[in-house]
Amino acid sequence: MEDEVVLLDLWASPFAIRVKIALEEKGIKYECKQEDLFNKSHLLLEMNPIHKKIPVLIHNGKPISESLIIVQYIDQVWNHKSPLLPSDPYQRSQALFWADYIDKKIYGIGRRIWMGKEDQEEAKEELIQTFKTIERELGDKLYFGGESIGYVDVALVPFTSWFYTYETCANCGIEAACPKLIAWAKRCKENESVSKALTDPLEIYGYLLQLKKRLELQ
Amino acid sequence: MSKEELVILDCWVSPFCMRVKIALSEKGLEYEARAEDLFGGKSDLLLNSNPIYKKVPVFLHNAKPLCESTIIVNYIDETWSSPPLLPPCSYGRAQARFWADFIDKKVFDAGGNIWRSKGEAPVEAKREFIEILKQLEEALGDKDFFSGDTFGFVDIIAIPLTSWFYAIEKLGNFKVEDECPIFSAWMKRCLKRESVAKVLPDPEKVYEFVIMFRKMQGIE
Numbered sequence: 001m002e003d004e005v006v007l008l009d010l011w012a013s014p015f016a017i018r019v020k021i022a023l024e025e026k027g028i029k030y031e032c033k034q035e036d037l038f039n040k041s042h043l044l045l046e047m048n049p050i051h052k053k054i055p056v057l058i059h060n061g062k063p064i065s066e067s068l069i070i071v072q073y074i075d076q077v078w079n080h081k082s083p084l085l086p087s088d089p090y091q092r093s094q095a096l097f098w099a100d101y102i103d104k105k106i107y108g109i110g111r112r113i114w115m116g117k118e119d120q121e122e123a124k125e126e127l128i129q130t131f132k133t134i135e136r137e138l139g140d141k142l143y144f145g146g147e148s149i150g151y152v153d154v155a156l157v158p159f160t161s162w163f164y165t166y167e168t169c170a171n172c173g174i175e176a177a178c179p180k181l182i183a184w185a186k187r188c189k190e191n192e193s194v195s196k197a198l199t200d201p202l203e204i205y206g207y208l209l210q211l212k213k214r215l216e217l218q
Numbered sequence: 219m220s221k222e223e224l225v226i227l228d229c230w231v232s233p234f235c236m237r238v239k240i241a242l243s244e245k246g247l248e249y250e251a252r253a254e255d256l257f258g259g260k261s262d263l264l265l266n267s268n269p270i271y272k273k274v275p276v277f278l279h280n281a282k283p284l285c286e287s288t289i290i291v292n293y294i295d296e297t298w299s300s301p302p303l304l305p306p307c308s309y310g311r312a313q314a315r316f317w318a319d320f321i322d323k324k325v326f327d328a329g330g331n332i333w334r335s336k337g338e339a340p341v342e343a344k345r346e347f348i349e350i351l352k353q354l355e356e357a358l359g360d361k362d363f364f365s366g367d368t369f370g371f372v373d374i375i376a377i378p379l380t381s382w383f384y385a386i387e388k389l390g391n392f393k394v395e396d397e398c399p400i401f402s403a404w405m406k407r408c409l410k411r412e413s414v415a416k417v418l419p420d421p422e423k424v425y426e427f428v429i430m431f432r433k434m435q436g437i438e
Contacts, residue, residue, distance in 0.1 A: 050320060050353060064312045066319055073312040089296040090282060096289045101270065133270065 005030035006058040008044050010037060012207045014107070014158030015067035016055040017197050021154050022071045024193035026078040038214070068099055071154055084151045098137055098144065099155035105130045106159050113170045114208045115215075124170045128177045135181045142187060149191055153184075157194055160185040164201035165208050224249035227264050227276040229256055231427050233326065234287040235275040236378030236417050241291045243413035244374070245298045257434075288318050291374055303371040314365055317357055318375040324350045325379045332390040333382070333428050336437050339390040347386070348397045355400040362407060369411055377408045377418070384421030385428040 005023070009016045009032045023030050035044055035054050047056045047063035056063050057070045059077070064070050075084040086092050109130060112123035134156065138144055144152035163185075166172045175182050188194045224242065228235045228251040235251075242249050254264055254274050267276045267283035276283050277290045279297070284290045295303040304311050328350050331343035354376070358364060364372035383394050383405075395402040408414050432438050 059309075062309055064309070064316070066316055069312055069315045069319065072315065073308055076308045076311070089293055090279070090284075092296070093284050093289050093293040096292065097284075097286055100286060100289065 003028070004058075004060050007032050008035055008041075008047065008054050008056040008058070009033060010035050010054050012199060012204055013054055014162065017158035017161075017199065018067045018154050019055045019057060019070050019074070020197040021149075021157070021193050022074045022084060024196055025082040025084065025149070025154075026074060027081065028074070028078055068103060068155060071151065075151070082148075084145070084149075084154060086145075086150070095144070095151045098134070098152045102134070102152070102155045102159075106156070110159070110162055110166060113166050113172070115212055116169055120170055124166075124172050127166065127172060128174070131174060131178045131181055135178045138180060138184055143184065149188060149194065153188060157185065157188045158198065160188070161199045161201050161204050162208075165205045168205060222247075223278070223280050225278040226251050227254050227261070227267065227274050227278070228252060229254055229274045230419055231424055232274055233378035233381060234273075236381065237287045237374055238275045238277055238290050238294070239417045240374050240378070240413045241294045241303065243417065244301065244303065244369070245294060247294075247298060288322060288375060291371065295371065301368075303374065305365050305370070310365060314371045317354075317364060317372045321354070321372070321376050321379070325376070326382075329379070329382055329386045332386050333432070334435075334437060335389075344390050344392055347390070348392075351394065351398040351401045355398055358400060358404055363404070369408065373404075373408055377405070377414055380405050380408075381418045381421055381424050382428070385425040388425060389428070 005028055007016065007019055007023070007030050009020075011034065020032075033041070033043070035041060037054075040052060044054065044056065045052055047058060048054075048065045051065060053065070055067055055070060056065050057073070058064075059073075064073050071084065085095055106127075109123050109127045112119050113127060137152075143149050144156070149157075163172075163174050166174065189198065224247060226235065226238050226242075226249055228239075230253065239249075239251065252261075252263075254260055256274070260272060264274065264276060265272055267278065268285045271285060273285070275287055275290060276285055277293070278284075279293075284293055291303065304314055328343070328347045332339045332347060335343060357372075361367070363369050364376070387393055394405075409418070429438070
């Protein structure tokens with residue numbers, strides 16, 4: 001029996017892109033259903049009643065929520081190729097740590113930048129410091145996963161489409177501050193799973209401007 | 219086989235440290251708990267082992283540091299496989315991780331909105347706290363523990379936070395048992411386990427700590 005894999009998605013979401021990259025890496029066919037966050041479908045509310053958020057992966061009718069948990073699930077279930085997490089428990093714990101760090105920092109700090117309120121300057125400083133910390137962790141490796149893309153790469157790379165927004169909103173100077181990270185981002189895009197899934201930076205900028213307007217109206 | 223060196227950089231009142239100690243105890247592992255003075259001055263070992271967050275717990279396995287309690291408990295489960303803390307199937311594990319993540323994101327902060335408040339605890343904060351416990355009650359259903367018949371990962375992530383409930387109840391002027399009897403029954407069930415009973419501090423002592431902390435922060 002063939003697997004039925006459905007992704008409840010929002011094209012701009014870096015969290016959903018993580019899942020798409022993971023599915024592509026494993027060569028899994030899936031159906032993508034677009035959600036409107038201001039008008040959520042019954043299916044989304046039924047499949048993720050706790051958070052009511054995308055992405056949700058529905059595997060043979062059973063839902064999994066939270067992007068990093070979904071990526072771990074994909075890595076475990078479809079373990080025939082492209083392992084994303086290391087097999088060694090200590091290395092795995094380090095990968096989980098850094099993905100968690102990315103989750104704790106990037107979206108929240110980035111939001112303060114594109115919302116453009118009084119805390120924007122402070123957020124800009126924090127973002128650069130965060131990227132520098134992440135860059136130090138990359139070191140001289142090709143990818144966070146070593147020779148090929150892994151869990152941490154999947155967790156972070158979707159946010160690279162947002163660099164244009166951060167630069168345009170607050171002149172962050174990411175390229176000057178973190179050249180290794182920029183080089184890593186380019187390298188990631190050489191992987192088809194990444195280049196297929198990544199959103200266009202200009203489209204993201206347009207999307208976030210619209211989102212900001214809508215949020216301010218609420 | 220040479221003896222493993224297991225050390226936890228610890229603070230007695232931290233529910234996050236308690237998680238690690240319970241997990242180690244469940245696995246029958248001996249470890250050294252080194253108390254950190256979080257107010258007086260963190261040790262060099264802590265600052266070097268956890269330069270990103272500078273927080274406890276840090277678990278040192280043969281001097282290799284691991285940080286973030288949920289990640290540490292996961293590591294302990296993977297490294298010492300018996301008895302297993304996570305369910306065997308991938309879907310069960312994903313559900314367990316989901317609930318651990320929910321607990322991590324919600325419970326301590328919601329409790330904090332009550333015990334950190336000046337004067338009478340806001341009604342909204344109490345409502346939110348109870349709502350979160352009710353969601354956990356739904357996840358429990360009529361199971362003894364979160365993943366079924368056996369005490370496991372989600373129980374270990376959740377139970378230490380309940381050592382702060384007495385303090386939260388006193389400051390919020392409500393009782394968890396009245397509002398969430400299923401959750402309360404689960405708490406009692408967990409407290410019967412030796413690994414939990416010997417790790418969780420006396421709730422009165424936690425309450426004293428919270429009062430002292432409030433004074434320090436100028437809340438009283």
